[in-house]
Structures are given as structure tokens and as C-alpha cells.
Amino acid sequence: MSVKEQASTVAEKEDSMWKQKEMINENYELLSTANERGQKVASTFVPGNINELLMCFDFARNFPETNALQNAMRKKSGGMIMEAEKIGHSEDVCTYVKADLGMMMKGNKGPTGLPMPDPDLLMLSYTGCFTFMKWFELVREQYPKCETAMLHVPYQADGNITKNMRDYVVKQLKEDIIPTMERVSGVKFDIDRLREYMIQSQKAEDDLVYVLQSAKNKPSPIDAYFGGVYYIGPIFTAFRGTTAATDYYATLRKEIEARVAAGLGPITPEGVMKEEKYRIVVEGPPNWTHFREFWKMFYDEGAVVVASTYTKVGGVYDNGFRHDPQNPLESLADYCLGCYTNLNLPARTDMLEKYVEDYQADGLLINSIKSCNSFSAGQLLMLREIEQRTGKPAAFIETDLVDPRYFSPANVKNRLESYFQMISQKRDRAA
Amino acid sequence: MSVQKIVDRCQALYDDLDFTVVKEWKAKEEGRKAIGYMPVYVPREIIHAAGMLPVGVIGGGDQLEVIHGDAYYQSYICRIPRSTIELGVTGRLDCVDGMLFPSICDVIRNLSGMWKLLFKDKYVRYFDAPQTYDDKIGGKFYVQELRELIEGLEELGGKKITEEAIHNSIAVYNENRAVIEDLYAYRSKCPWKALTSEIYLLLFAGMVLPVEEHTQLLRDYLEAVDKEDRPMRDNCRVVLNGTFCERPPLGLIKSIEMAGCYIVDDDFMLVTRWLLEDVPTTGDPVQNLADAFLHHSAETAAKYVDSYEAKGQFIVESVKKYAAEGVVFAAPSFCDPALLDQPMLHTALNDNNIPFTAFQYAENSGQMQPIREQAGTFADSIKLWSA
Ligand code: SF4
Ligand code: SF4
Numbered sequence: 046m047s048v049k050e051q052a053s054t055v056a057e058k059e060d061s062m063w064k065q066k067e068m069i070n071e072n073y074e075l076l077s078t079a080n081e082r083g084q085k086v087a088s089t090f091v092p093g094n095i096n097e098l099l100m101c102f103d104f105a106r107n108f109p110e111t112n113a114l115q116n117a118m119r120k121k122s123g124g125m126i127m128e129a130e131k132i133g134h135s136e137d138v139c140t141y142v143k144a145d146l147g148m149m150m151k152g153n154k155g156p157t158g159l160p161m162p163d164p165d166l167l168m169l170s171y172t173g174c175f176t177f178m179k180w181f182e183l184v185r186e187q188y189p190k191c192e193t194a195m196l197h198v199p200y201q202a203d204g205n206i207t208k209n210m211r212d213y214v215v216k217q218l219k220e221d222i223i224p225t226m227e228r229v230s231g232v233k234f235d236i237d238r239l240r241e242y243m244i245q246s247q248k249a250e251d252d253l254v255y256v257l258q259s260a261k262n263k264p265s266p267i268d269a270y271f272g273g274v275y276y277i278g279p280i281f282t283a284f285r286g287t288t289a290a291t292d293y294y295a296t297l298r299k300e301i302e303a304r305v306a307a308g309l310g311p312i313t314p315e316g317v318m319k320e321e322k323y324r325i326v327v328e329g330p331p332n333w334t335h336f337r338e339f340w341k342m343f344y345d346e347g348a349v350v351v352a353s354t355y356t357k358v359g360g361v362y363d364n365g366f367r368h369d370p371q372n373p374l375e376s377l378a379d380y381c382l383g384c385y386t387n388l389n390l391p392a393r394t395d396m397l398e399k400y401v402e403d404y405q406a407d408g409l410l411i412n413s414i415k416s417c418n419s420f421s422a423g424q425l426l427m428l429r430e431i432e433q434r435t436g437k438p439a440a441f442i443e444t445d446l447v448d449p450r451y452f453s454p455a456n457v458k459n460r461l462e463s464y465f466q467m468i469s470q471k472r473d474r475a476a
Numbered sequence: 477m478s479v480q481k482i483v484d485r486c487q488a489l490y491d492d493l494d495f496t497v498v499k500e501w502k503a504k505e506e507g508r509k510a511i512g513y514m515p516v517y518v519p520r521e522i523i524h525a526a527g528m529l530p531v532g533v534i535g536g537g538d539q540l541e542v543i544h545g546d547a548y549y550q551s552y553i554c555r556i557p558r559s560t561i562e563l564g565v566t567g568r569l570d571c572v573d574g575m576l577f578p579s580i581c582d583v584i585r586n587l588s589g590m591w592k593l594l595f596k597d598k599y600v601r602y603f604d605a606p607q608t609y610d611d612k613i614g615g616k617f618y619v620q621e622l623r624e625l626i627e628g629l630e631e632l633g634g635k636k637i638t639e640e641a642i643h644n645s646i647a648v649y650n651e652n653r654a655v656i657e658d659l660y661a662y663r664s665k666c667p668w669k670a671l672t673s674e675i676y677l678l679l680f681a682g683m684v685l686p687v688e689e690h691t692q693l694l695r696d697y698l699e700a701v702d703k704e705d706r707p708m709r710d711n712c713r714v715v716l717n718g719t720f721c722e723r724p725p726l727g728l729i730k731s732i733e734m735a736g737c738y739i740v741d742d743d744f745m746l747v748t749r750w751l752l753e754d755v756p757t758t759g760d761p762v763q764n765l766a767d768a769f770l771h772h773s774a775e776t777a778a779k780y781v782d783s784y785e786a787k788g789q790f791i792v793e794s795v796k797k798y799a800a801e802g803v804v805f806a807a808p809s810f811c812d813p814a815l816l817d818q819p820m821l822h823t824a825l826n827d828n829n830i831p832f833t834a835f836q837y838a839e840n841s842g843q844m845q846p847i848r849e850q851a852g853t854f855a856d857s858i859k860l861w862s863a
Binding site: 132133134135137138139142171174175176178179180182183185186189193195197199200202203207209210212213216217220221389390391392393394413415418419421422423424425426430443 | 547548549550552553557579581582583585586587588589590592593594601602604606607608610612613614616617620621624777778780781782784787807809810811812813815816817818819820822823836
């Protein structure tokens, strides 16, 4: 690595990465002591999370999806899933749910080893995934006294947000969710506090969009999938609306700006990527159990992911949407309604097509996740559409999120290698 | 008409993958339209009031050879969307002018978008129903959803749907629901006469026949079956649960019966029994349909239960109402709603000492022997306990 590279990457990279690591650890610590400190705890989901609102009532925020993926990265999820299957949960259903239930059954220790708290509120933000509803009904069985608040977010079936949809979500917030939060937390709702948080959200969102769109550069300074999942960490979870998140994104942005200025490629676990050979758009969540191994299959071949849809599950911001302190509840509604898996298939396909074009990608890769009908059902049609519309080759691999039984390294590697070869050949023919 | 004749007619409708009866209905008058819908519930009254034929599209069953459909789905997704796509791309559904996809799960939800991409000239609507049941919140949303459906069908049909027409259609469907209620009550009283394998076919006929004709068919069956002399067996009485979407093969229902179980309640073709009370035929008909949905509708895995205490109680009540001795869970493979819901229903049954057994199926399952054996063992164990 050259001195220039070292100067502009390692030190700054570590800044944002360390910051994030600290934030996550602190949150787990906070959660582990919340019950004894008397701080109320809310569990909620990433898509359509109303984090700023939860903060208005001083809730500690727990995200079971994040716990599941963190456990998977630490190779703990497999045992948890088996534990849930042992008591009768089907092999066929979403493994996030089973990893969460299995974690509880195994003593409810979180990914960092600290105990997880009993929730005081199950904030069921029902956005873009049917399974969420069953998931919290199942968790509710373990905590019969815990209140569950359902926020039903209608599906954007015709590719737009109607007044009826927005009104419905806002009404639920005003007449059901906020009063429930007041009752559970004992804190009175203060809309100005919500506005303050949203000012922070906006800033972070601006910086995130800059970071994600920096991949339009050649070479791309980021990997928008494997790196991208780190970049979305704070804003998709307990930190959106905090100054810590705003600082994190400001730092990250500076790092990326420096990389762009220096003409550097993305940082991988094995250092800066030397040559960008393939620019890929990815649809679908990553596999977490073999995350590093999976990533290596890309960077070893010089493949960079320049845009991904997974980095839009907790909010689509690159279309211009921002949380709006002037209309806080309406913008919360629009935020929920706009999350990626709440968009219909034609809109998702259009988004992918646009990514392939705007990011000058060589093609589309779909990582189809066994667990996730919300993402996966219909992906084969999306693939065909994108191939037809863009003329670029597309490929399909199958893995799972947190169930190690469904990651077959040899198969995935083979598929990827032949896909990259196909892109090369296509390019050679065109030249 | 004899029972055999009625059942044969229904069997023919069940076996006809070309929707001939729908085509015939349309051919009778210029400009007639048909609207397909998938499980679990749509307000068919509105389609009927538009002068259109509601057509239940419950996949392709075990007789359809799926050639194209598999290319649209990964192996870990249930069967019904692929056979539905098969019906679509092979032109068998050309006779329906529009399709409604209810908000039952992510697979059917996404299928609505696939339909938009594949069949650009058709009316396609994802029918979103509220998961919150306050009149002022979920109710208001739902009323507007219904109004948008009305507008869509008005545009498609080129004519207004009047309040009076909806009232009339509500009355027609009230009648249909009432006779189905009678049928279920009759089966509960004489399960050796009104066999579930026949009721299954009878309800299926209601997916494709005009409702008035279906109501009459059910009445004819009730009258005819009562006169039949059928042997009463020493079977146990069970509730069948989990079949609310992908259709179980007819062989599966027969296997359960042959294994010594009388099915006395079930959840297939739930659209016919979704609304639990008569919908009023005066006042604002749209509001009436919304009230019925919000406050008097069936429970299934696709619907949120807003309290821990209430979860699973419907199945306990069904066991009581129909004097069942146990529950048979039959869920489609890879069906997240049914399979995620089941453990909670198990809890409710365990709390009430109600025995149950569970297995999975697909609409094209051929091997019934294991199911027959499992159901048989279950029936034997029930008899043993109650002895
Ligand atoms: S089905 Fe998909 S979106 Fe839903 S909880 Fe599972 S992984 Fe998440
Ligand atoms: S069988 Fe289950 S998963 Fe499949 S479409 Fe029906 S409800 Fe959805």
C-alpha cells in the first residue's frame, strides 16, 4: 500500500469504523442495564422504524434483526435456529425469527455476550414484511405483559403514496402509537423534541446519500453492498436522529471525499482494492454467516458493488426523501411507506434498472435469500426484466441470511466466477 | 338432483383448468367482465354489484402441469403462485379482465406486481386490508380502499356502481353465507352424510359459479344429502386448519376422512365464510362492508390479533362449537403465515388440553400414504383417550 493510500484510508477508515463499533457496543451495554436502571425498552424492526419518535419517550431501542445478524457474524446463529426448530418451529420459515427466539431460549444473551433486557413495548412497525407481524406475536408469547403497538403501513401497490395511506399512518401515530408510548414510558409527547431529532436525521441522511452515490465515480471509492451494510448501520437502527449518528456520517463523508480526491478504490478486509474490474449492482440482503468469505469472492476478482437495494431497506433516501422537521408525523409516514420492501415489484425493477444505468454497472446480481419472501418472491422476473431493459448480463445465487446450512461456498464461488467471466466475454465482444 | 349429480358437477368445475364456465357466462351477454381474486378475502359483493363475475383463483391444483411457473420461483417458495402464473402465461386466465391480490402474505403481495409486469393490459389491484380495527383509523382506511376498488371497477366496466346495486349484492351474498352456515351446521350434525370431500368441491364450485346459482346448488345438495342413507362410522371429529390459501389436493381431504376423521370445521375457501354475520342491507353499503370486516370477520394467520389473550382462541372456540375432539394442522410447505402461526395455535390448544397433529402438503402432493397413516394414528389416539 502506498503512503498516500495509507494516509487517506487506514487512519480515516478507522475513525468511522471505530465510532460505529463504539456506538453499537454502547447500545448493547445500555440495553443490558435498562431494566435495572428503570429505562423503558422498545423492540422494533429496521424497515419503517420510527426511531426519532421512540427517542421522544426515552426508550432504549432494541432491533431483533440486528441482533440476529450480529449473532450470525459471530457464528452463533446456527445453534439458535436449531434450538427454535427443536421446539417445533418449521424449517421453512424466516431464520431471523428463529435466531431471535433461539437466542431467548439460550438464555437471552445478546451478540456481545451481555444480557438482553425484557421489552416494555413491542413496536410492531409493520412495513414491507408480513413476517414481522408473526414475529412479534411470537415474542409476545414470551412477554405476555408487554404491550404491542401495531403500526400498519400499507403497501405501495401502485408505485405511489396515496393520501389515504399517509392519513392512515399519521392517524395511527397520533391516536394509537403516541398515546401508547406515553402510557408505557410515562413521558409526555413533545413534538419539538421530535423536530430536533429530525434535524439531525436530515443531516445524516444527506451525508449517507453522498456516500452511497460516491460509487458513481470510477473507480468507486466504496463497496455499496459489503461496505454499504456498515454505512447504513447507525441510520437504520437505534441512532437515526442522534448527534452521534450525525457525527458518524459527517466523518464517513469526509473519509470518502478524501478517497474520491485520491482516486482510491474501496477498502476491503485485506486492504484497498487495487483494480476495479467489474461494477455490479446487487439486489437482496447479504449472507451474514459467511460474510467475509462472501465478500472475498468479489474483491479477489476485482468486483465492486456500486449500488445495492439492501442498503435501502431501512429507508430510501437517494430519491430525495428526507425526514422533515416541519411535518414530522407526515414525514415519518412517508419514510415508512417508502422503505424498499414496501415498494411494488415494478418500482423495485425500475430502481434496479436506474442503478445499472446511473452507476455504469456491468450487470445485476441477485442474492436470493431463502428466508425472505418479501425480497425473494418475484426476483426471477425482475432479473429477466433488467436483462431485457439494460442488455447487461444478470446472475442469480441463493443463500440465506443467518442460517449457515444454506451457504454453500463452492456453489456461490463457481456461480460468481462464471458470472464475472461472462461479463468479460461480453465486454471483449463489444470491444 | 341427486347428490352424485351435484358432486359430479362440482368435480367437473374443480377439474376444469380452462375456466370454461366463466367463459360461458361471459359469452351470454356482450361486454360481460370477470374479476379473478386470490385467497383469502375480497368483498365479492362489489364485483357482483358491478355486474361482473367474481372468480376465485386458487392456484392450479394437482392436475395442472406447471411448465413455465417454476421458472418464476425459487424452490423454497410455495406452489400456489407458480401454478397461478402458469394459468396466466398459458392464457387460461385470459377470461378474467382483472385480478385482485389480497394482503395475505408477501408472496401474493409480490405476485400483484408480477401481474402488472406480465399482463399490462389487465386491471390489477392489490387489495390492502387494515391490520388495525378501530373504526376511525383502520375503518376509515378500509372504506377508502373499498371506494378505490369501486372506482377501479367502474372505470373497467364503464358504468357506475350504485348503492342500491351494492345493497342487492350484499343481500345475495348474505344468502350464500347463510346456506353455507347451514351446510356447516348440517355437517357437524351428520358428518357421515355431508362428507368434507364433497363440501370441499361444493365450496370450490362457488369460486367459479355465479353466486345465485351456487346458493341454489348448495340448497339442492342439502336437500338431497339428507335423504341419502350413508353409513355412520366410528370416526373422531376434527377441525382442519392451515388450508386457507394453497389448495389441498382433494386426495388429502379424502385421506383424512378415510383415516377415521370427520372434518367438522375447516378453513379452505375462507372467502365464503369470512364475514361471520349478515351484512346490513340498509344505510351506507360500503360502511357496512367495512364494519363487517373490522368487527365480524374470521380469523386466520394473515390477520393480526391484537392481544396475547385472544391469540388462538378462535380455534379453541371452533373445537367447542363443532364438538371436535382434536385439530389437524395441514399447512402448505414454505407457507410463512401458516407455519409461523402454528406454534401459537399449538399453545392455545395445549392450554385447553386439545390434541392435535400437524403435517405439510403442496397443492400437487401425490403421496397420501404418510398423511393417511399420521391421521389414522391421530384418530386412534383420540379414540383411546376418550374411551
Ligand atoms: S421475511 Fe425478510 S424482511 Fe421479513 S423478517 Fe425475515 S428477513 Fe426480514
Ligand atoms: S400458501 Fe402461504 S405463503 Fe404461499 S401464497 Fe399462500 S399464504 Fe402466501
